Amino acid sequence: MINLPQKTAIVWTESENNEGTRAANHLRRIGAKVEVREINTSNWRKSDVEAAIPGYTSLPQIIVDGIVIGDLAALLANPDIGEKVKKTELEPEERKAKSDENKTNWKNNKIAAAAERAAVATLIVTGRQSLPTDEQTAAALARAEAAKAVRAEQEAAREAAFNAAR
Secondary structure, three states: OOOOOOOEEEEEEEOOOHHHHHHHHHHHHOOOEEEEEEEOOOOEOHHHHHHHOOOOOOOOEEEEOOEEEEOHHHHHHOOOHHHHHOOOOOOHHHHHHHHHHHHHHHHHHHHHHHHHHHHHHHHHHOOOOOOOOHHHHHHHHHHHHHHHHHHHHHHHHHHHHHHHHO
């Protein structure tokens, strides 16, 4: 099997731009590594888009491996884009390594979230931040339970995919 390098894509968009979200999701489905750059945020401005794509007229604007594709319609109208950015199939050992990496990232994110909660608790105890209301606490607990359920489903799906690949 030939291992082709994974293609990279940049999607310039505005926040809450449905076409930008659709373009990014389409590129991810066909295997590209996608970076979404939302303009009018603290990181990106319209001048950055103009510098990258002179004369652009609409958003989103899509670039794949340094080649300007255009907007969502141009991306979807280009039949061979999927072939250019299609992921290569991972061998079982590579799939296992990727699964382990994902588990490690998930654990690290969980540790970081716990550290953040501890820092907020310290601020509350020292009086630098007010205590959350009962509604805020209930909402946070509900979000945590929902996230926990989603993670459990994702973990089960990963395990099932891994076992099916064996």
